[in-house]
Amino acid sequence: MSEGDVVIELKSISLKRLEKRLFDRFSLTVASGERLVLVGASGVGKSTLLRLIAGLMVPDRGEIYIDGVLVTKDQELLIEPHKRMLNMVFQDLALWSHLSVAKNIAFALEIAKYPKEEILRRVKNTLAMVGLEGYEDRAIDTLSGGEQQRVALARALVSEPKILLMDEPLSHLDRSHRERLIQEIIILQEQLGFTLIYVTHDAHEIEKVATRLVTLSPI
Amino acid sequence: MRYLLLGMMTLWMFSGCERLSMDNEVTIYVSEDQVFSEPLLKAFEKKTGIKVNAIYDTEESKGTGVMNRLIAESNNPQADLYWANEPIRAEVLRQKGILAPYKSPNAEGIPEKFKDPKGYWTGFSARVRIFVVHKDLAQKPTGVMDYLHPKYQGRSIIANPLFGTTTIHMAALYSLLGKEKLMEFLKGLKENKVAISTGNGESADLVSKGEYGFALVDSDDAVVRLRRGEVISLVYPDQEEGEMGALVIPNAVMLMKNARHPKAAKKLIDYLLSSKTEAKLAQADCAQIPLHAGVTPPKEIKALNEIRIMQVDYAKLASFMLEIQPILRQIF
């Protein structure tokens, strides 16, 4: 896949939740290597869209393609989420507090039954990538907000996804931390070459992150 | 997880062994108080080497948990025999077709009125319905109708007539006096402010504490309190010539139909009906009155031949008990 090729395609997505129509024949393409920022009013469906792409939800109607492969058709999940070469950083980070930093990051690799040495190597490299060398055995609850954010990012990146979905990842952080992390996310994206879909309300983040902006409007 | 499953399988495999049929054992359900019955059963075990699996009744179920269990298990009986603390239950079970006849050789010395004529159940070691009277009560009651006497208003207590031996007593009164007089009596209890307790034991306790003047209880409840040193006296009701007499309630033992261990069960029945067992039960705290002639009764209680006994047909009392239930529930 080269930059510019379509990596995500949503065709005529329709979805109704709790009597509210979120999407009505909505279509979207995302090119490889893009940093697409999604904006819109609260409740318009930004997080839902990320979940549809991730395969955590299914639309009422419509098709979703990833890398040219049909992954979701109407209400049927054709390709499971973990096989879609993507990962997600959640708004609340969704870190598992009973696991250490290393165990959080290594979880996907353990599930996939990677060899132990390989797991150790990749966890170490990913921690270094996000600036958390030596944090392997730390408990999640002992970390600052910024550190937790980096662990969430590391967990998403360890499986080397082609697509990274980020749902308001920096909303809990103060201005200075946010600024630093924005820079690091952009650098990582450019280095690793993944496609980024980023949800935010913050104008500064939009300005810094977006190579393309999509605004969702209520129906 | 796998060890947990393995452990559970092991427990599963060995758990059912207790009730699977084994030689040299017998299962008895017992309504007589465990404190009195258990020592006897253990003595039988020691003497014969036959393992006794006993299930006892509880105070809370008013002695009917085991009965209902017997009825529910009737299609696949677990008990080999049943030791009831009164013969009415025996009759109920006989009418439900759950018993098998067995005439024990040790039953020969027991008067006929305390046995089923066909051998479905045999009575032994009885109690007598008796008044316990507080020492401060100036005038002692002499008969059951004294419950209605104005001089005792609010000063007497009786166990709930809906359960236990008091129900049997009401059924006995019904058989002797008829429906109208029984209803008068029951209404009279309410009008004369007779207190209702949850059981004979509670009645006896309250009398001995002085809260009430007298109560109609079973003789074993009375003797237990006497032996504890509580200062009460005993009065046998209705003993004068022409009066109805005191109600005697024997224990009853019976063989279950399709018992898994009939031989062992018969041996245990023989043991329970023996004079030796009656002697032990007489001397124990339960102070039961022997039905075999010549066996020494408890020192606190008269021998059977010294008591004017109420003449009742225990077989008929079972159906009378069902007939009077609507009356009892209406009034209580």
Add this chain to the structure above:
Amino acid sequence: MNWLRWWGGFSSWAIIGGLSLPILMIFYDLFHDFFTVDHLMPMGVWRLLLNSLALSLGVALLSSFFGLLLGLLWFKSNIALGWLMGRIVWVSFLIPPYILAFSWLLLFRQEGGLEVLFSGFWGTLFILFWVYLPISLLLIERFLSQIDPDLESSALLITNWWGVLYRVTIPLLLPALKVSFWLIFMLTFGEITVANVLRYPVFAMESFTQFSAFYDTQMATLMALPIMMVALLLQWQIRKGLTVRWLRWRAVPSLSIKFGLLTRWLLGGFSWMVVLLSLFPLFNLVSLIDVGSFFEALDRGTWALFLSFRDAILGSTLVVLWGVILAYLFYKELVWGANFLKGVLLLGFILPSSIMGMGLILFWNQPWSMMIYGGFWIIILGYLGKYLFLGTQIIEMGLSQSPSSLEEAAILSGASWWQTLCRILIPLHWRTLFLAWLVGFLFMMRESSMTMLVHPAGEETLPVYILTQMANGDPKVTASLSLLMVLGVIVPFVVYLFYERRGRSD
């Protein structure tokens, strides 16, 4: 997920269906010759129904109200040792109700005229209040620990603590109060023992009378129907109390109300009076015993205590194991007819124990099932049928509090639903699971009515053994046995306290 939906539905129906077969047997027994049964309810029975409703309403209101009051005092203020007081009052729940009732009755009898006041409605209400107060306290404490302190902090900027309690804390506790109210209502509605001792005529008594005086299981079941209908109607009310999304899903240090020194002393004194009052039956028991009787009880009751432990530990462990799976399937809405299944579970909980016992006998006492009926597994099955509802509800309540993103992150990592459940959800919710286990354990330890109907010979649990000994047994020994039972359950309680305190200090 489709196969999971099918598997989940099948296994839920299989588990719950299997456990409810004895209940179906009872209804079959009732209805197969329905027209020969005199099923017209006597007029007096309606009065009993009203009595039961009044008692249930009174106990539920009182327990929930004081549960809230004492919960706020003990778990949300600077009263010393409040957390300990909240545990000590569980003693009333642990003592067999029959003995509890007699203990109080004896005291009021000694006070002469007070017995008249104590008998009947007020006495029954008083005792059942003490028995069920701990349930309300437990729920209040649990919900208090999940209130976001930021909500209260922001309110404190504009009002005092009275305002915060009135406008923020208590409204957030309403679901706990609701669950507490309905749970205690149901438990009281099926109550017989205490009402019988204090001579307050209740509806459940009618079922018991049919059962024990008439040996009529059919009529007993029929009389139990209104109890069960009330329970089923309440099921959707409880369900409403479970979806509370604006509580934090993990326990957080609660904001504490800081009383001044004098107020602390006064409220502390009041609190200890409440605790001592709740301990009165225990003091009464202790006053009855001597060293000799206690050692005799130890000698005679240790085996029965061991059996109680074995059955309760096994039963509550199975409740949690199955409860986790069922709760997850319900929470994920993977089961068709989930509300109906929950209603069946609730039916098992509310069904009078004696009826449940009869159902177990009717269904399992067959030649082909002697491996179960012949051993202690019949007791375990009875426990499961009765208490799986409680465990499933507690666990589902816990699961529904946690953000879905925790599972979604696991799904994206490639974890199956089983791996997500075992490696993520269960470890994260271990406190909820332990709570479900503990509640099941406590209920099973004190259960007697059903156990005494089905236990094999030599398998009497301690509550059953105590009741058999009560009939003309030495009161000192009976009291000692009861004390033994109370002491016996303190062990897991202490373990729970240890982990709880450790969790708070983490």
